[in-house]
Every structure is written in structure tokens, then in C-alpha cells.
Amino acid sequence: MIDLRRLHVLRAVAHYGTVTAAARAVHVTPSAASQQIRQLARDLGVDLLEPQGRGVRLTPAAESLLAHADAIQARWEQAELDLRAEHGTPTGPLRVTGFPVAVSVLLAPMAVRLGQRYPRLSVRITEAGVPESFDRLFEGESDLAIVDATPHNPPLGDTRFDQQPLLDDPFDLVVPEDHPLAGRGRIDLADAAHESWIAPVPESPCRPHVMSACGAAGFSPDIVHHALDWNVTAHLVAHRLGVALIPRLAQLTPHLPITRLRCTGNPHRKLLTCTRGGGHTRPAVAAALRELHELAPTAVA
Template sequence: MIDLRRLHVLRAVAHYGTVTAAAGALHFTPSAASQQIRQLARDLGVDLLEPQGRGVRLTPAAESLLAHADAIQARWEQAELDLRADHGEPAGPLRVSGFPVAVSVLLAPMAVRLRERHPRLAVRIQEAVVPASFDLLFEGETDLAVVEATPHNPPLGDARFDQQPLLDDPFDLVVPEDHPLAGRARVDLAEAAHEPWIAPVPESPCRPHVLSACGEAGFTPDVVHHALDWNVTAHLVAHRLGVALIPRLAHLTPHLPIARVHCTGDPHRKLLTCTRTGGRTRPAVVAALEELRDLAPTAVA
């Protein structure tokens, strides 16, 4: 018989990449986590981890076991939903997470609508960067996340998560209000090739989108300033320190002396809804997804 607690430790190692990181997430000591995996290996009579440099990696047997483990986890998720079913009426806690713009523009109004339409449903919102939202889902600490599609996310085929498109968020060129491009209905980014640029910080998931959009327009931007927050970026533009690409969902400080101009080619980022596999049919999640799909078109108008 496979010990499901030990199997969960192995899943955590696969998710976080190291025994130490998995142990921290599970509130184990690294030695205790290692012991759980060694005991699971003894129970099954196979090696589950093998040395790789200074660390370890999963063996082929472990990879095969995890494929079954993910399926088991999805079945447990569905079993819990079936046991808690209340004639399809959304009720109880619903934990949602998202990056800052998603919380402000999508999850907060979603929570208000759900409170009005489903008084027995209690929405709990947690702001989290994209990688942390996947961690929260994996750990069972959130039920639904709105995430930005990035090259570092789990692949869409990852059996642990159910990721579905929500909306495309276009990037606008943001310039000072008296800039020659400010009065245009639409602009080719190549026209801003010789401008000083303000770009997201290197660790931002939006930075690759900005650099890629400029690259597709035929130039590498001269980035002179970096910012983490979109409103900081907007203030730098307002002070005529450069131009920037800012997603349309980002609500900027009102009355700044700036102009947002649509771009040819429609550079954009993709937003996804994500649940654990099997969790998308829970009545509370179904209700939340319905509200998000209703909010999405107007959010980027």
C-alpha cells in the first residue's frame, strides 16, 4: 500500500525542484522529507531519487509514479467536491489569488458580485505573484488563480493544473501628453525606436513581452529606467524620462500628463484562469469563472 503522505512529499520535490524547498513548503526539515522519500522507495522497492551534481533528480520510476500520483490527486479533488456538493448552490469558502492588476481589476469586482448573488459563499482573496499562485494551488491553499502566461509557468499539459484562457491584455505605448505621438489613434512601435525607454524590472513577467514587442518592430529599446509598479512607470513617463509599454488592464494614477496610444500589431499578454485538476467543476469555482468571463471584455475595453 502506498503511503499518500509520503507520495505528497515526492510530489512536492518534483514541484519545487529540491528536497530542501519541498521540505520548507511542507513545514518539514530537509532530513525528515528525505526520510519520507527513502521510506516510500523502500515500500515500493525502487529508487526514486538519484544524485545529480550537488543535488538530486527524479528517477524514471519516480516520474512514472508521479503520473499516477497526479491522477490520484485529481480523483481526490473530485471526490471531495462530490461529498461537499450542496445541490449545486455555491457555498462555503472560495480562496482566490492573483497578481496585483488581476486582483484590482478582476478579482475584487468578482468578489463583490459573488457576495451579492451568492450570500452563502465567502470569497477570500490573496495577492500573489504568478509563481506563488501555482505554489498555492499545489499546496491546496487557493482554489482559483488568475495568472499571466509566461515561459516559466508549468506547461498547459501539466496534469496537476487546469489552465484556461481568460483574456488578452493589450499593451499601449505611453508617452508624455505633449509628445508628437500622443495625438495618434494608433502607432507603429518602430516610431519610438530612438526614444529612451522605461521597462519592467528584469524579474517581471512582463519584461519579455515588452522586449519582444520592440524586437518584432525591428529594434532593441534603449532602456534607461526600470520599474516594478506600472504607476511608477507612468510617473516616470509623466516626467518626460522616457516612453513605455503598459498593459491596458493597469489602472494608472488619474490626471497624469500622459497619453496611452494603441499599437499596431496589438502586442499583448495572455491571462489565464487556473485550478487544480478536477477543481473547475466545484459550484463556487463555476460561479467565479462565470463572473470573470463576464468582467473580462469590459476590463480591457
């Protein structure tokens, strides 16, 4: 009989990439995590980890085991949901995460609407970046997340997570209100090729979208300033320090002397909803997903 706790440690090593990070996630010491995996390997009679440089990597046997482990985890969660289900009525806590814009524009109004419709449902929101949102889902600390689709996300075929499209969030070119381009209703990004640019910080999930949009327009932007927060970006634009691409969902400080211009070619980022595998069948999560899909079309109008 496989000890599911040891299997969970192995899943954490696969998710986080190192025994140390996995141990931190499952709240044990690295030596205890290593011991759990060694014991699991002895129980199964196969090697699960092998040295790779200063770290370790999963063996083919471990990779095969993980495919079953993810299915076991999903079935176990479904069993818990079935036992706790109350005629399909959303009840209890619903833990959701999202990056700042998603929290402000989508998760907050979703929480209000769910509270009005289901008094016995308690929505708990945590602001989190994309990588942290996946970690929280994996660790069972969140039930639902809104994430930005990035090349660094787990692949859509990863059965640990159920990632589904929510909306396309277009990028607008933001310029000072007295800028020569400000009078246009729609702009070709190529017309801003020689401008000074304000871009997201390199670690931002939106950075690749901005660079890709400029590349598709035939130029590499001259980036003179970097910002993490969209309102900081907008204030830099207002002070005539450059132009920027800002997603339409971002709610900027009102009355700034700036103009938002729609772009030809519709550069955009894709937002996804994400649950653990099979988690979308939980009544509370299903209700939240319905609300999000009702809110999404008007959010980017």
C-alpha cells in the same frame, strides 16, 4: 498500500526541484522529507531519487509514479468535493489569488458579484505573483488563480493544473502628453525605436512581452529606467524620462500628463485562469469562472 503523505512529499520535490524547498512547503524538516521518500522507495522496491551535482533528480520510476500520483490527487479532491457538495450551490470559502492588476480589475469586482448572488460563499483574495500563485494552488492554499502566461509557467499539458484562456490584455504605448507622437490615434512601435524607454524590472513577467513587442517592431529598446509598479512607470513617463508599454488593464493615476496610444500589431499578454486539475468543477470555482468571463470583455474595452 502506498502512504499518500509520502507520495505528497515526492510530488513536492518534483514541483519545487529540491528536497529542502519541498520540505518547507509541506511543513517538515528536510531530513524528515528525505526519510519519507526513502521509505516510499523501500515500500515500492524502486529508487526514486538519484544524485545530480549537489542536488537530486527524480528517477524514471519516480516520474512514472508521479503521473499516477497526480491522477490520485485529482480523484481524491473530486471525492472531497462530491461529499461536500450541496445541490451544486456555491458555499463556504473560495480562496483566489492574482497579481496586482488582476486583483484590482477582475478579482475584486468578481468577489462583490459573487457575494451578492451567493450569500453563503466567502471569497478570500490574496495578492500573489505568478510563481507563488502556482505554488499556492499546488499546496492547496488557493482554489483559483489568474496568472500571466509566461514561458516559465508549467506546460498546459501538466495535469496538476487546469489553465484556460481568460483574456488578451493589449499593451499601449504611453508617452508624455506633449510628446510629438501623442497626437496619433494609433502608433507603430518602430516610430519609438529611438526613444529612451522605461521597462519592467528584469524579473517581471511582463518584461519578456515588452522586449518581444519591440523586437517584433525591429529594434531593441534603449532602457534607461526600470520599474515594478505600472503607476511608477507612468509617473516616470509624466516626468518626460522616457516612454513605456503599459497593459491596458493597468489603472493609472488619473490626471497625469500622459497619453496612451494603441499599437499596430496589437502587442499583448495573455491572462489565464488556473485551478488544480479538476478543480473547475467545484460549484464555487465554476461560479467564479463564469463571473470572470463576464467581466473580462469589458475590462480591456
